[in-house]
Structures are given as C-alpha cells and as structure tokens.
Amino acid sequence: GEQVEQLPSILRVQERSSASINCTYENSASNYFPWYKQEPGENPKLIIDIRSNMERKQIQGLIVLLDKKAKRFSLHITDTQPADSAMYFCAASADTGGADRLTFGKGTQLIIQP
Amino acid sequence: AQTIHQWPVAEIKAVGSPLSLGCTIKGKSSPNLYWYWQATGGTLQQLFYSITVGQVESVVQLNLSASRPKDDQFILSTEKLLLSHSGFYLCAWSLGGGGAETLYFGSGTRLTVL
Numbered sequence: 001g002e003q004v005e006q007l008p009s010i011l012r013v014q015e016r017s018s019a020s021i022n023c024t025y026e027n028s029a030s031n032y033f034p035w036y037k038q039e040p041g042e043n044p045k046l047i048i049d050i051r052s053n054m055e056r057k058q059i060q061g062l063i064v065l066l067d068k069k070a071k072r073f074s075l076h077i078t079d080t081q082p083a084d085s086a087m088y089f090c091a092a093s094a095d096t097g098g099a100d101r102l103t104f105g106k107g108t109q110l111i112i113q114p
Numbered sequence: 115a116q117t118i119h120q121w122p123v124a125e126i127k128a129v130g131s132p133l134s135l136g137c138t139i140k141g142k143s144s145p146n147l148y149w150y151w152q153a154t155g156g157t158l159q160q161l162f163y164s165i166t167v168g169q170v171e172s173v174v175q176l177n178l179s180a181s182r183p184k185d186d187q188f189i190l191s192t193e194k195l196l197l198s199h200s201g202f203y204l205c206a207w208s209l210g211g212g213g214a215e216t217l218y219f220g221s222g223t224r225l226t227v228l
Contacts, residue, residue, distance in 0.1 A: 032215070034216060034217070041224075042221075042222075043204055043219040043220060043221050043222050044158065044204070044219050045219070046216055046217075046218070049216060089157065089158060091158075100146060100148075100163075100208045100215055100217060101160070101163075101173075102160065102217055103160075104157050104158040104159075105157065106156070106157045107155075107156075107157055
C-alpha cells in the first residue's frame with residue numbers, strides 16, 4: 001500500500017502571509033495528488049489536485065508543487081485570510097484498474113492569526 | 115449534477131447495539147463508492163470500496179460490514195457496536211474506469227458510542 005507523511009501537524013501564520021504544507025509518499029506508482037480542506041464539523045472538500053504529468057499547478061492563491069524524484073508534494077497558500085483556517089489533508093493515489101485507493105496524510109491544522 | 119446524501123446526520127448509540135448508515139448517489143451511474151472513517155482530529159481511513167452492485171471490498175477490519183444493494187446505494191453496518199466505532203463516517207464516490215480520480219465526500223454521519 002501507500003504511506004503518506006504530512007507536516008507540519010499544526011501551522012500558525014499571520015494573516016496575509018504564506019502558508020506551506022509538505023507531504024511525502026512512498027509508492028512510485030502514485031500519480032494523483034489531491035488536497036482537501038475540512039472545516040470543523042464538515043466533510044472534506046477538494047481544493048486543488050495535481051497529476052504526475054505536471055510539476056506545478058495554481059488556482060488563484062493555491063499552488064501545488066510535485067517533485068516525483070523526491071516523492072514529495074506541497075501546498076502553498078499565498079496571502080492567507082481568516083477563512084483559510086481549517087484542517088488540510090494531502091493524499092496520494094495510483095491507478096489500480098479498479099477502485100481509487102486514496103491514502104491520506106494525517107492532516108495539518110492551519111491557524112491564520114490576525 | 116451529482117449529489118450524495120448520507121443518513122442519519124448523527125447517531126448516539128449504546129455499546130453492543132446494531133448500526134446501519136446509508137448513502138445514496140444521484141446523477142451518476144455506476145460510480146465507485148467508498149466508506150471512510152475519521153476519529154476526532156484524525157486522518158481519513160478508507161474502510162470499504164465498491165466498484166459495482168453486490169461487490170464490496172474491505173480495506174481494514176473494524177468489525178463493520180458494507181453492502182451495495184443498488185447501483186446508487188451503499189450501506190455500512192454492524193450488529194454490535196464498540197466504543198472504538200465512535201467517529202465521523204463519510205461516504206464518497208468517484209468516477210469508475212480505473213484511473214486515479216477525485217473523491218467527492220458526503221456530509222458525513224457523526225457517531226457517538228456510549
């Protein structure tokens with residue numbers, strides 16, 4: 001199976017600064033890397049994803065980077081706002097020919113401080 | 115548009131009592147369906163997946179079972195709840211086809227076992 005390590009577990013940043021979350025994976029066959037945001041009491045929602053044929057993807061203030069050689073991917077949130085405070089999960093998945101075996105990291109609690 | 119509906123929203127149950135949680139997907143035929151479990155403050159653990167009616171695969175053993183009686187329905191159940199079953203249960207779906215695809219989560223069921 002896959003193992004995904006996510007750091008840090010808690011991240012405090014000042015409002016309007018940048019926040020970065022890093023994940024590593026073990027299975028070199030993993031080719032899909034989504035990021036989910038989960039607010040308290042809510043379900044996780046996909047915010048951005050990247051596939052192995054890309055190294056960088058940006059959607060507005062969200063940037064994901066993928067380094068396949070190092071088996072590392074990261075989420076960068078620029079110009080953070082209080083609404084960005086939430087739990088963030090990275091995940092990795094490989095084509096299986098069947099169901100998606102998405103493995104999640106342990107999560108990062110992002111706290112945006114005014 | 116696809117919609118995913120989970121029920122109930124929350125349950126408080128006694129240790130040793132039975133449990134049945136449900137999930138219905140509308141607007142997508144033959145989706146892959148999943149059950150995930152999340153301890154409070156914890157990561158997302160895949161429990162079961164199903165790629166077709168009547169076929170369910172178990173990922174972890176937690177004294178739970180799952181069934182897919184219809185193409186759009188996924189049921190999670192147990193005859194005897196344990197304290198360790200407390201947590202947030204999330205149903206999810208993805209496109210079929212074998213490629214690594216995005217998971218879309220339902221709103222979840224909060225289970226408290228006393």
